[in-house]
Amino acid sequence: MLKKITNVRIPHEPSSSLWDIAIQDGRIVSVDPHDSSANDHAADTLDGGNRLIAPSLCHAHIHLDKCFLLQDPKFSDLQIENGDFKEAMEMTGEAKSRFEEDDLLRRGRQLIEESIQHGVTAMRAFVEVDGVVQLKCLHAGLKLKEEFKERCEIQICAFAQLSLFSGQDAGAEVRKLMTNAASYEEVEVLGSTPYVEDSLPKSKENVQWITQLSLQHQKHLDLHLDYFLDSHKQPLIWDTLTVLREQHWQEKANNKQITLGHCTRLTLFQKEDWARLRQEVAGLPVFFVGLPTSDLFMMRSPEKVRGTLPVIEMIYEYGFDAAIAVNNVGNAFTPYGNCDPLSIASLGVGLYQAGTKKEAETLYVRTLLTVPPAPLNAIMQETVSSRAKAAIGCESTSLGLVPEQPADFVLFDNIESGWRCRKSVVEVVYDAGYRRQTVYRGRPTAGVR
Numbered sequence: 001m002l003k004k005i006t007n008v009r010i011p012h013e014p015s016s017s018l019w020d021i022a023i024q025d026g027r028i029v030s031v032d033p034h035d036s037s038a039n040d041h042a043a044d045t046l047d048g049g050n051r052l053i054a055p056s057l058c059h060a061h062i063h064l065d066k067c068f069l070l071q072d073p074k075f076s077d078l079q080i081e082n083g084d085f086k087e088a089m090e091m092t093g094e095a096k097s098r099f100e101e102d103d104l105l106r107r108g109r110q111l112i113e114e115s116i117q118h119g120v121t122a123m124r125a126f127v128e129v130d131g132v133v134q135l136k137c138l139h140a141g142l143k144l145k146e147e148f149k150e151r152c153e154i155q156i157c158a159f160a161q162l163s164l165f166s167g168q169d170a171g172a173e174v175r176k177l178m179t180n181a182a183s184y185e186e187v188e189v190l191g192s193t194p195y196v197e198d199s200l201p202k203s204k205e206n207v208q209w210i211t212q213l214s215l216q217h218q219k220h221l222d223l224h225l226d227y228f229l230d231s232h233k234q235p236l237i238w239d240t241l242t243v244l245r246e247q248h249w250q251e252k253a254n255n256k257q258i259t260l261g262h263c264t265r266l267t268l269f270q271k272e273d274w275a276r277l278r279q280e281v282a283g284l285p286v287f288f289v290g291l292p293t294s295d296l297f298m299m300r301s302p303e304k305v306r307g308t309l310p311v312i313e314m315i316y317e318y319g320f321d322a323a324i325a326v327n328n329v330g331n332a333f334t335p336y337g338n339c340d341p342l343s344i345a346s347l348g349v350g351l352y353q354a355g356t357k358k359e360a361e362t363l364y365v366r367t368l369l370t371v372p373p374a375p376l377n378a379i380m381q382e383t384v385s386s387r388a389k390a391a392i393g394c395e396s397t398s399l400g401l402v403p404e405q406p407a408d409f410v411l412f413d414n415i416e417s418g419w420r421c422r423k424s425v426v427e428v429v430y431d432a433g434y435r436r437q438t439v440y441r442g443r444p445t446a447g448v449r
């Protein structure tokens, strides 16, 4: 356990100044100007070597059980032929029928390990629960949660990817298994996928049922919502918010949160729709999580236009709380990309056209009253760090590195990087590089100086 990290650059100070961070019991005690006379070589001191230190990263939304299906030899016969959503569902369904504890642990462990190397210290991991996999994915997820507890906070979401009210037995088996999963104390989140139901009334029933189950067991709720890009098809978000109000989430949930992932259909919203959404969300602890790499690969309108939740605009223009996340790694839903949340932040520079300093300043000034006073790119970094942690109800460390916050950090580059080393969060968002060191609750968990 570290007591000090010395000689580091920090986000909200000029890159020419160096700082020392004192840590006690895994929390920040103070951040002071670097004292060069202090002993940087003590066993409980990490010499930062002029590197930039920032809050550690988070996967607000990642599928632990279906990662690396395209890489694991066990599933090598399942490769992408068409690259569409139907094939991804079928291929994943076939793979799921072969899931066993050994491959679930092997693939999941790889994903968590690679994520920690990239600077991740918290994640919401989705594990599927249905008649095909029964509780195998959940049990493997819980084993990994325990195995990594000293290095990463793994929040388990028991998740019904298949329908709860459609199909052969009208979802009865999935509901039974989900009810069982909900009774596990170590399961923090319950989730479902209303868009897989075969009619609108059943999609609503799906939301009602999972909301009720979450309230009954006092779990966070996470819905994969409106994952389509067709203006003729109405989004389910309005009914979902109605259900949440009707079931008195605010009064009954004991500060548990509601996270809405994907929401690709909202891309087609006009100003008045956003304003209405802002009004209807008011008072509910709703967080949005955009999953741009999956959207880009899987979603397009009938006119072949791509779309993904405009996360930056939602934060700045409408004051929503939103994050961005990786979603899938190495499967037919998202075959490209890696476990690095910063690769999504970097993609965001292009996606949201948020790259120049001028744009950042303009956006900053325009939204001064509704968002924390930080430049745009800092906010973007925060969409994969502290805002992402907030989106899943985890305690987070802010860019200001405030005393009493958790000592959860990532350091960039290494001592030998010279002038090319990242000196600011903006540089990190442009190109984070691959050398990192991760610290979780004051404990170095990956990487070397």
Ligand SMILES: [Zn+2]
Pocket: 061, 063, 224, 261, 327
């Ligand atoms: Zn997902």
